[in-house]
Amino acid sequence: EVQLVESGGGLVQAGGSLRLSCAASGFAFSSYAMYWHRQAPGKGLEWVSTINNLGTTTSYGDSVKGRFTVSRDNAKNTVYLQLNSLKTEDTAIYYCAKGRSHYGSGPDKRGQGIQVTVSS
DSSP states (O other): OOEEEEEOOEEEETTOOEEEEEEEESSOGGGSOEEEEEEOTTSOEEEEEEEOTTSOOEEEOTTTTTTEEEEEETTTTEEEEEEOSOOGGGOEEEEEEEESSSSSSOEEEEOOOEEEEEEO
């Protein structure tokens, strides 16, 4: 069974940083891309970032480009999202998701999410 467990969220002041982690199990982690999405209060799901199975290709949404960095450790079956220069509009529930292939085919299974709150 695919399991994805996010951690590392919390309350931070604007301008601060957080690192989110997503521990994966139940599938061949190093064979699949991983995704990060977020959902702000009252808004729809927003794509944040994608990383390919080997960690050699990454992509970001325009709203986070230059501030967030995605990485992965295939030995630990974990994907990370480093959030820097946080803004109040980054407040959201952040979800990691398993890709359908090594890259570019979209996500399927999603974790339960972790709250990130940025105060002014």
